Amino acid sequence: MERKDSLKTEQIDALINLIDDPDEGVYGHVRDRIISLGVDIIPHLENMWELNSFGHSFQQRIEDIIHIIQFDTVCEALTSWSRDGGKDLFEGALLVARYQYPDMDELEVKDQLMKIRQDVWLELNDELTAFEKVKIFNHILYDVHGLRGNKKNYHAAQNSYINTVLETKKGNPLSLSIIYIAIAESLGVPIYGVNLPNHFLLAYVDEYNILRFIDKVTNPEADDSKILFYLNAFSQGTMVHKDEIRTYLEKINLGSDPAFMEPCDNRTMIVRLLNNLIFSYDRLGYPDKVEEIKILHKAVAQFTDQKVD
DSSP states (O other), X not given: OHHHHHHHHHHHHHHHHGGGOSOHHHHHHHHHHHHHTGGGGHHHHHHHHHHXXXXXXXXHHHHHHHHHHXXXXXXXXXXXXXXXXXXXXXXXXXXXXXXXXXXXXXXXXXXXXXXXXXXXXXXXXXXXXXXXXXXXXXXXXXXXXXXXXXXXXXXXXXXXXXXXXXXXXXXXXXXXHHHXXXXXXXXXXXXXXXXOTTSOXXXXXXXXXXXXXXXXXXXXXXXXXXXXXEEEGGGTTEEEOHHHHHHHHHXXXXXXXXXXXXXXXXXXXXXXXXXXXXXXXXXXXXXXXXXXXXXXXXXXXXXXXXXXX
């Protein structure tokens, strides 16, 4: 058994050594073969990168191959997540973050979320009203844990990566809403996202109409859900009146289409998260990242009713 494993490693190392071949045809064949081996080959590539004596070109090719493998892995995972219904919103956000941070410690990120959840849970009880529950959420998220909207660098790509948002305590309306929703869902509090044009809000749904809301998400022809009130996660969970939303929609010439004011599903939120990243990287002048994020966007959006370019 040891001989077999050693031989396999030797074969892999021999294949990796061919990365430095000056013939582009040979390199292309070797690259495709290595990529087909998937994420298991990455430790071998990293080891050869550190030990190589071939120079910068060899290292650059290894870096490119590693990136392709990691990108393909994220794309496949997002496709599977969306195809299966996108049930876990936080998992979808983690998959997006894995694009930029392939080596992030996902358990640590989840632990950061669970610490916030634990503090909220300790303050909740069944006798509280919806307003009282939101007051607790806002106190724990914004006062105790210090989450804030990143107003100084609103369009930064980091605002869309859930791991950096939890680490820096700064995010955009959508990323902060995802954290809010993930905690609320885990505690059985009916708070959902509202995909408002050019902004993102939260909606607290009447707990006695929750089944009707769930039916609405899967069946657009179902009766409208009863929303008690809206929240702005970017402004520390402040409440937003429905009339304010109508006025906002009229100002941007979208009228008062009720569809803009209804809760959306998880896949819609991840599609918007990817749209935010496309915008951020386009402003920063990273066309390669823009094209890659568009591929991830298509991977998720193909299973929704949203437009896929």
